[in-house]
Amino acid sequence: MLVRDGKIVSIGPISRVEEHSEANKAEKIDVGGRVVLPGFVDSHTHLIHAATRAEEYELKIRGASYEEIARKGGGILNSVRKLRAATTTELKYRALTTLKEFAGYGTTTVEAKSGYGLDVASELKILFLQRDLAAEQPIEIVSTFLGAHVTPAEYRSRSNGAARYVDLVVDHMLPEIVNEHLAEFCDVFCDRGAFTRGQARRVLSEAKLHGLTPRLHAEQLTRTGATRLAVELGAASCDHLEQINRADILALAKSRTVATLLPGCDFHLGWKHYAPARKLIEAGAIVALATDYNPGTSPTVSMPMILSLACTQLRMTPAEAIAAATINAAYALNRAARLGSLETGKQADFAVFEVEDYREIPYYFGMNLCWMTVKDGEIIYMKD
Numbered sequence: 001m002l003v004r005d006g007k008i009v010s011i012g013p014i015s016r017v018e019e020h021s022e023a024n025k026a027e028k029i030d031v032g033g034r035v036v037l038p039g040f041v042d043s044h045t046h047l048i049h050a051a052t053r054a055e056e057y058e059l060k061i062r063g064a065s066y067e068e069i070a071r072k073g074g075g076i077l078n079s080v081r082k083l084r085a086a087t088t089t090e091l092k093y094r095a096l097t098t099l100k101e102f103a104g105y106g107t108t109t110v111e112a113k114s115g116y117g118l119d120v121a122s123e124l125k126i127l128f129l130q131r132d133l134a135a136e137q138p139i140e141i142v143s144t145f146l147g148a149h150v151t152p153a154e155y156r157s158r159s160n161g162a163a164r165y166v167d168l169v170v171d172h173m174l175p176e177i178v179n180e181h182l183a184e185f186c187d188v189f190c191d192r193g194a195f196t197r198g199q200a201r202r203v204l205s206e207a208k209l210h211g212l213t214p215r216l217h218a219e220q221l222t223r224t225g226a227t228r229l230a231v232e233l234g235a236a237s238c239d240h241l242e243q244i245n246r247a248d249i250l251a252l253a254k255s256r257t258v259a260t261l262l263p264g265c266d267f268h269l270g271w272k273h274y275a276p277a278r279k280l281i282e283a284g285a286i287v288a289l290a291t292d293y294n295p296g297t298s299p300t301v302s303m304p305m306i307l308s309l310a311c312t313q314l315r316m317t318p319a320e321a322i323a324a325a326t327i328n329a330a331y332a333l334n335r336a337a338r339l340g341s342l343e344t345g346k347q348a349d350f351a352v353f354e355v356e357d358y359r360e361i362p363y364y365f366g367m368n369l370c371w372m373t374v375k376d377g378e379i380i381y382m383k384d
């Protein structure tokens with residue numbers, strides 16, 4: 001592979017690359033027979049949060065359900081309280097540490113959602129911080145506004161609280177975010193205990209009018225019809241999909257909406273019911289994989305671990321899983337023309353793994369075999 005100014009100029013057999021006029025004077029990096037992949041594109045993360053929820057992890061192990069914990073003010077609302085109380089400096093330090101970890105596992109692009117603020121000032125605090133982080137460190141950050149994550153505590157005691165909170169999202173948060181160009185995408189958590197399909201439609205239709213592209217948290221806890229809504233609205237992706245039915249699978253297969261699967265979430269919660277990846281692939285849907293990095297349901301930045309889960313639990317082949325975590329994920333972020341594969345003209349984002357065969361990347365689990373990560377032609381991580 002020959003790289004100039006962060007772009008791939010030539011790629012293929014050594015004889016072809018060396019024929020290129022610039023090859024002689026290029027600085028050579030010998031990766032010693034290791035496997036080179038496109039950098040992972042993590043298309044679903046909740047990057048910015050203030051703290052772990054390890055105490056809830058233990059409660060869940062002892063038998064409390066995710067929804068029970070949420071009803072008692074734990075879950076997402078727990079993260080909201082902590083984020084509102086945290087300073088931007090604290091949040092920034094935590095996020096910068098995490099972004100370095102992402103690079104150490106071969107990830108070069110991450111989508112990042114707001115959604116732990118849930119008031120105008122706190123949602124803006126997250127999105128402004130994402131903009132600063134994008135400018136100050138090498139990993140590309142794609143911003144998504146998730147004001148409609150859940151209804152915050154102060155609205156729950158009011159009559160029609162959820163509907164009033166949706167008014168706040170639509171009338172006050174969205175216009176500010178659009179004015180400041182703080183997000184490319186708008187997401188809604190449409191499920192039991194979060195927002196209805198009607199509320200999701202309202203937020204996403206309004207976001208579209210403002211030029212944001214919709215995406216959806218869909219059919220994780222119950223089947224709500226959110227997948228059909230995502231297809232109807234031309235969403236870039238609908239994510240989770242543990243509860244989808246045959247008709248949803250066919251609707252996705254006929255659409256350009258990416259089915260983004262998040263097996264880390266099911267694994268961490270100890271759920272046995274994974275999304276039907278094989279049925280989606282066989283029907284012809286576009287399948288992506290992401291970490292869903294967040295403190296409550298998927299505390300990992302490791303895409304290689306997600307590949308292991310995709311292979312063993314979702315029965316995806318190693319090649320399908322790698323495509324889902326690179327080019328298909330880039331497509332889900334409207335970046336497939338520039339990222340997600342190693343081709344002439346594309347950005348030189350790649351990761352080198354200490355293995356002899358790409359299948360060993362998911363085969364080993366819970367191990368980090370990433371040896372080097374390159375973003376835009378620059379080394380951003382090197383083992384030892």
Ligand SMILES: [Zn+2]
Nearest residue numbers: 044046217292
């Ligand atoms: Zn999520």
